[in-house]
Amino acid sequence: MGVSTARPLKGIRLVTVDHPPVNALPARGWYDLADTVRAAGRDPDVRCVVLAAEGRGFNAGVDIKELQRDADHQALLAVNRACYEAFAAVYECEVPVVAAVQGFCLGGGIGLVGNADAIVASDDATFGLPELDRGALGAATHLARLVPQHLMRALYYTSRTATAAELLAHGSVWRVVPRDRLSGAAMELAEEIARKDGTLLRLAKAAINGIDPVDVRRSYRFEQGFTFEANLDGAAGRVRGAFGRPPEAGQQGRPAQGGATG
Structure with a gap:
């Protein structure tokens, strides 16, 4: 569990996140992901990085329970810095990054894929920022790279999600495939990229x-x-305090341990 790497094909580094149950990462996990992506990009033999995840969803954001246990904002400070580093690592990776997205991609997941160079998604993938439901703000920057401005605003204010098919129509997803073909489709694109001159x-x-x-x-x-x-005002604490309670009508089916950025 955690963040692992593999070399499935020449010139390609596979970075995989596996943090059950929903890939909602604590601060340390975001730092580990940042370090791993940066190291992959610095490797002169690597020409493309594939960012993937194990489990039913790609990423559910930060571990809200870590923040709920925080009495003096130290966890908030840590996860804000950690998310910033992870998102920047993807954006600044020296080689192209292909995100392979399945299931839910929420909160911090949007920060990752919004900074990737290309996205391949399974047909069950959904993308969104439930920040206002989690006592947080952030990653509108990255959602705006995936959908048009007014749709981004509506999704942000409502905490609704967009499907992979919708993002394909907007041109931000390269390809949508059945889940059992996701890895192969992502590797196919990465392999095509990796055939180019590394320099x-x-x-x-x-x-x-x-x-x-x-x-x-x-x-x-x-x-x-x-x-x-929002934290100093107390609004974030009020919303986070309600996190984990039984969902209201229309909110079923969301991951129960994350969905926010730092």
């Missing part, structure tokens, strides 16, 4: 990041400031 791939990644119209690191850091304000 040119690294230069291309740096060039594309350089012309990005939004500085995702700065904009996400700006969002995080409002999470701190």
Whole structure:
């Protein structure tokens, strides 16, 4: 369990998150993921990184229970820094990152895939930010890279999710396949990328990041400031205090241990 790596094909590094029950990561898990992705990108033999997960969902955000146990905001400070590092590691990875997404992709999961270079999703994948239901704010920066502006706002305010098919229609998902074909489809794209010259791939990644119209690191850091304000105001604590109680009508089916960013 945790974060593991493998070399399934020449030039490809597979980074897999396995943190049962729903891949909602504590601060240490986000740091481990950041370190692993950065190390993979620095390896001169790697030309593409595939970011995947075990279990029924890709990622359910941060471990809200870790925050519920926090009396002096130290866990909040830690997970904010950790999420920032993990999202930045994906964005700044020296080679392209392909995200292979199955099931739910919520909260911090959006931060990861929104910073990836390409997304391959299973046909049961859903994407969303239940931040307002979790006493947090953040990752609108990354959701805005997946859907148009007004849809991003509606999804954010309602905590609803978008399907893989909807993201495919918006052009932010490369391909949608049945779950049992997800790994193969992601590897197929990664293998095609990895056939390119390694030096040119690294230069291309740096060039594309350089012309990005939004500085995702700065904009996400700006969002995080409002999470701190919500905690100081007490609003975040009120919402988090209700987390884990039986869901209201229309809220069934969401992971029970996460769904927020730091």
